[in-house]
Amino acid sequence: MTNLNAIDPAAVAEEARIENDDVVMAKSAIILRRFLRNKTAVAGLVLFLALTVFSFAGGFFSAWDKETIDPFNIGMPPSAEHLLGTSQAGIDLYALTVEGTRISILIGLVVGLVSVLIAAVYGCTMAYFGGKVDKVMLFVLEALIMMPALLVVAVATSGGGDGLRENVPSWLLLIIVLLVFSWMGSARLIRSLAMSLMQRDFVKAARYMGVPARRIVWRHLVPNIGSLLVLDITRGVTGAVLAEVAFSFVGIGIKVPDVSLGVLINQATSQVQTFPWMFWVPLVVMFLLTGSLAMMNDGLRDAFDPGSGSVGRARRKGK
Amino acid sequence: MSGGASNAVLSVRDLNVRFNSEDGVVHAVRGCGFDILPGKTLGIVGESGSGKSVTALAAMGLLPETAEVTGSVRLDGKELLGLSDKAMCRHRGNDIAMVFQDPLSSLTPVYSVGQQIIEALRIHHPGMSKQAMAARAVELLSMVGVPGPRDRLKAFPHEFSGGMRQRVLIAIAMANNPRVLIADEPTTALDVTIQAQVLEVLHTAQDETGAAVVMITHDLGVVAGMADDVVVMYAGKPVETGSAEDIYYNPRMPYTMGLLGAVPRVDVADKASLVPIDGIPPNLVRPPAGCSFAPRCPLAEEACLQGEPELLPVGGPEESGALPGSGAHQAACIRTDAVGPGVDVHELFHAPPVPVSCFDAVPRQERRTVLELRDVRKHFPLTKGSLIKRRIGTVRAVDGLSFDIREGECFSIVGESGCGKTTTLLEIMEFNKDQDGEVAIGGLSNKAASDARTRGAMRRELQMVFQDPTGALDPRFTVFEVLSEPLENAGMAKPAVRKRIMELMELVGLQPDHVNRFPNQFSGGQRQRIGIARALAVNPRLVVLDEPVSALDVSVQAGIINLLDKLRAELGLSYLMVAHDLSVVRHISNRVAVMYAGKIVEIGHVDTVFDHPRHPYTRALLSAIPVPDPRLERTRERIILRGDLPSPLDAPRGCNFATRCPVFAALPAAKQEKCLTAVPPLGPEAGLQAGERAAGPDQQFACFFPDGEIDADMLVFHEASDLPDLRSTTPRTEKMKGTP
Structure with missing residues (x-):
């Protein structure tokens, strides 16, 4: 135990430096640094944040809101009074777009993130425990896949469950229903990936250190399928936005007075010729939204994946 | 020249x-x-x-x-x-022909070995008749020592062991007598x-x-x-x-x-x-x-x-x-x-001085036992059939192993792949009470390890270093996270963890400010140092080393071995090492056990076993190691064992080494009977009295005929093989055409 107990001034100084935290960098700082090296991704993030800010603060820049009808301007193209024009009902399109973007981002983010999270934890747990646990959980998963999602959404948002509908807004209901049916595919994929990770030595090492099972799943398995998760999250967000559009299109998603980009697009499709601005404005916003996520994709993967080329230049290598 | x-x-x-x-x-x-x-x-x-x-x-x-x-x-x-x-x-x-490194992937799995040899012949000798090519293939296979070459021609690569496949590859390379x-x-x-x-x-x-x-x-x-x-x-x-x-x-x-x-x-x-x-x-x-x-x-x-x-x-x-x-x-x-x-x-090169452990002076019997194995067994059932599984045999991966490790000692297990070394390690690491046999770590027995607390205590006594330094580190963890995991798990406070990690980095010879890097930014040797640091984090008394240097280059390997030596002396650690490289084992260990097919065939102090091996398998193993000394290497006599490890299905009833044993082959039939029917027990020299046994060298072996004469066919002198062997040197084309 010689050099463990030795005390010398250099060691004390070193200790002070360690306490002050200039040596050990937080993992988040490292990830952020790696993310910032990808310019496209940063641009995507900026765009995404701008859209989010727009969806929350945009309402303050206009005198109109999504419910006030302007009887003098019905179905008017963009003008000084109404920046983006008005709908057939005489509602300001700018106000509708702000509101719709917020709901769409909310649905997309919540469904994308939470469903991937559920899938990751569910899939990794199945792989880690194996045996009976795996069998039962796999059965539940298969049963859910068989369920006709469309019908359940239709019932939940329009037909039965009246009491439920009175208490929760339609967007929240849609989120819950989308969540329940969106994670199974990824969970199965993640299960097989995690099973191959289980064979790796570092999982064995953690087990032999006596690390509890849930921590191994959370700290070793989930991050190591991170590249896939990141891709799944952005894909999931896009997918949820599109699903919302699709459900709203067939008339079972978001209900008026709630509004979303999908509802706006749906309302405008029949009159693209006469009221083009009503179709193109929400469509461009949706394109910006999904596009910004796609731009972030690569950067996020690089940031989380140590095997990527994002090591930065001019760093010393070796000893 | x-x-x-x-x-x-x-x-x-x-x-x-x-x-x-x-x-x-x-x-x-x-x-x-x-x-x-x-x-x-x-x-x-x-x-x-x-x-x-x-x-x-x-x-x-x-x-x-x-x-x-x-x-x-x-x-x-x-x-x-x-x-x-x-x-x-x-x-x-x-x-000009080439023999590649990996015999497992260099042969096409869907063609028989014969077809692959004949392919090499046909491409360069399109006029050759089918019979001539088949005959030449048989000749080649017998040259490289594949037994029963005529039948083996039709065998597929997966039916051959690694060594046999490499022979086939040599046969293919030699098919056209390359310059x-x-x-x-x-x-x-x-x-x-x-x-x-x-x-x-x-x-x-x-x-x-x-x-x-x-x-x-x-x-x-x-x-x-x-x-x-x-x-x-x-x-x-x-x-x-x-x-x-x-x-x-x-x-x-x-x-x-x-x-x-x-x-x-x-x-x-x-x-x-x-x-x-x-x-x-x-x-x-x-x-x-x-x-x-x-x-x-x-x-x-x-x-x-x-x-x-x-x-x-x-x-x-x-x-x-x-x-x-x-x-x-x-x-x-x-x-x-x-x-x-x-x-x-x-x-x-400023090699460090030889570290001296404080335990070196204490006689072995007086040191505390860190690990004890008593009659540990691990048998896997071998089943057949897809719907209804029938048990057709048992693989005795580990078959009745007993040994102990004392404080400050390095104990190594050596043997060929498949002899059960790694299974033994895994059995020790698993540590639960359903195991067959007793594993006692620092006085804690697996039979008593029912609750999580005892097992947690055991995990603090025993840590492991893996063979592949890359696979053993989570690629998404920075070095700091890798090292903090065992410490946080042991319930250490954050500032203390940080301090300990800096100590560890220094202890294993890494720069402390490298803690923010990911493992893939380090060289192989440095990664293995991180693996060692992680194992030492909780101050264990016993470290299990699974082939710790086999994935490293020679010059890097030396640094790691020196480090392990130093840590053993400074921290009073004990090691249980598994390695196939006997030179490394000799350098670092105090005691060694030679395993063959799940059993220890010889055990004892490293110098005694290596200088005076008694079991024929140990003798063969030692003679097979090439020594970096050309003069010695060229004149040394070698025992070349025939064949591979026996298949677990037809495990012999008596001594399980008998099928390949050079001593057995030289024995008269009457004595062979004993080897075939009785299992030799592991023990010291049979003729010694009880008193002499205690005083005698620290060595036990499982053989009825130690120091037996070795079958001359299995001995190889290099000088003899340097002489041209006239039996089969015939000009190539004539010979090929001439053979029916």
Whole structure:
């Protein structure tokens, strides 16, 4: 135990430096640094944040809101009074777009993130425990896949469950229903990936250190399928936005007075010729939204994946 | 020997190979040149990344189109570089053939072995009759020692073991009696006893065909026995060349000296530290300004950084410009005068002093027991059938193992792959009470380990270092996270964790400010240091080492072994090590157990077992290890075991080594009966009295006939095999056509 107990001034100084935290960098700082090296991704993030800010603060820049009808301007193209024009009902399109973007981002983010999270934890747990646990959980998963999602959404948002509908807004209901049916595919994929990770030595090492099972799943398995998760999250967000559009299109998603980009697009499709601005404005916003996520994709993967080329230049290598 | 450019079969001149990579152009081979004479063997030695395999592939024309190859490769005076792929095909497999490293993936699984050998024949001899080709294939298989060659022709690769597949690959390479045979790490993937067999086969094949052999390897022992001339490569350039004797007994380049000093010897008991070479080889994207070895060289001075030194003759007025392979001793070093036989390599490279543990002075019996195994068994059922599983046998992976490890001691288990070493480790690490047999760690028995708390306590006593340093570290964890995991798990507070991690980094010789890096930013040796630091984090008393250095280069390996030695002495650790490299085991261990097919066949103090092995398997194992000493290696007698480990299905009733035992083969039938029917117990010398046993050497073995005479057929003297074997040297075409 010689050099463990030795005390010398250099060691004390070193200790002070360690306490002050200039040596050990937080993992988040490292990830952020790696993310910032990808310019496209940063641009995507900026765009995404701008859209989010727009969806929350945009309402303050206009005198109109999504419910006030302007009887003098019905179905008017963009003008000084109404920046983006008005709908057939005489509602300001700018106000509708702000509101719709917020709901769409909310649905997309919540469904994308939470469903991937559920899938990751569910899939990794199945792989880690194996045996009976795996069998039962796999059965539940298969049963859910068989369920006709469309019908359940239709019932939940329009037909039965009246009491439920009175208490929760339609967007929240849609989120819950989308969540329940969106994670199974990824969970199965993640299960097989995690099973191959289980064979790796570092999982064995953690087990032999006596690390509890849930921590191994959370700290070793989930991050190591991170590249896939990141891709799944952005894909999931896009997918949820599109699903919302699709459900709203067939008339079972978001209900008026709630509004979303999908509802706006749906309302405008029949009159693209006469009221083009009503179709193109929400469509461009949706394109910006999904596009910004796609731009972030690569950067996020690089940031989380140590095997990527994002090591930065001019760093010393070796000893 | 004079410069043999005129009669050389293969002469390589000023070979340069460049690859493009993301970071820029990698200059992988920078001016390599050598000559090789018929019937001679040239060894190319170097660490990974030194350009040895690329040189071979360039000569074979097997590099990808994208690689830029310049210089000249002449086969019998005919230029090979620049030939089209089609033109090259006339030579490949005909005049110049290659044996690859991995026998498991070099054979096509869907064709029988016979078809693959015949394919090699048919391509270059389209006129040959079917019968002649089949006959030649049988002849080839029997030459490389495949038993029952006529039947085995129809067998598929998966029906062969690794060593047998490598023999088949040699047979394919030798099919057309090539002038030059290039063997790229032919035995690296094989066990030592199999390695000895395969090297013998290469010898025979060379003797029978008179081919020149280029032997590429990182193992200095293998080269010592095989090669006439040696080229040492570093950073894509030959840095020293000469006859095997010159290189091994009179190295004149610091790198060669360091490399030789870094290899532990299986035949020497002295406990000097190994020579570590600091640093890592240079990145070949940027060509080094001076000598490529200067940054790691202890003798480097200002002049070394001024231009790269050329290969120049060493000591004596030999004609300059002679080429490697011609026997002239040359070194690319401006300080050859400072290096030589009189220089102590340990001093030169500042090898650390031999660490002394406080336990070394205490007799073994008085030290505390850290780990005890009593009759541990692990049997796997072997089942057949897809719907209803039928039990058709049992694999006795570990069969009744008992041993103990005392404080401050390194105990090693050695044996071929499949003998149950790793299963033993896993059994110890699993530690639960459903196991068959008792495992006691620091007084905690697995039979009593019911609750999580006892098991947690046990985990703090026992930690593990894995074989593959890359796989054992979570690629998404920074070093800090890797090291903090066991500490946080043990409930240590955050500031204390941070302090401990800095201590650990220093302890294993890493820079503390590297804690923010990811494992893939470290070299292999550094990664293994991180693995060791993680194992030491919770201050365990016993560390389990699973092949800790087998994935590392020689010079790096030396550093890790020294580190393990130092830690054992300083921290009073005990090690349980599993290794197949007996030289490493001899260097680091105090006691050793030799395992064969799930059982310990010999156990005892390392010097006793290695110097006076009693069990025939131990004797064979030890004789199979190549020693980096050409003179010794060429005259040493070797026991070449026949065949592979027995299949677990037809495990013999008596001694399980009887099927391959050289002593058994020499015994009269009456005595053989005993080996076949009774299982020899593990114990000390049978004739000793009780009192003598305690005082006698620390050695036990499981054999009825220790020191028995060894069957002459299994003994190989190198000199004998160097003589041309006249039985089957017949001119090739006539012979092939003549055989029915």
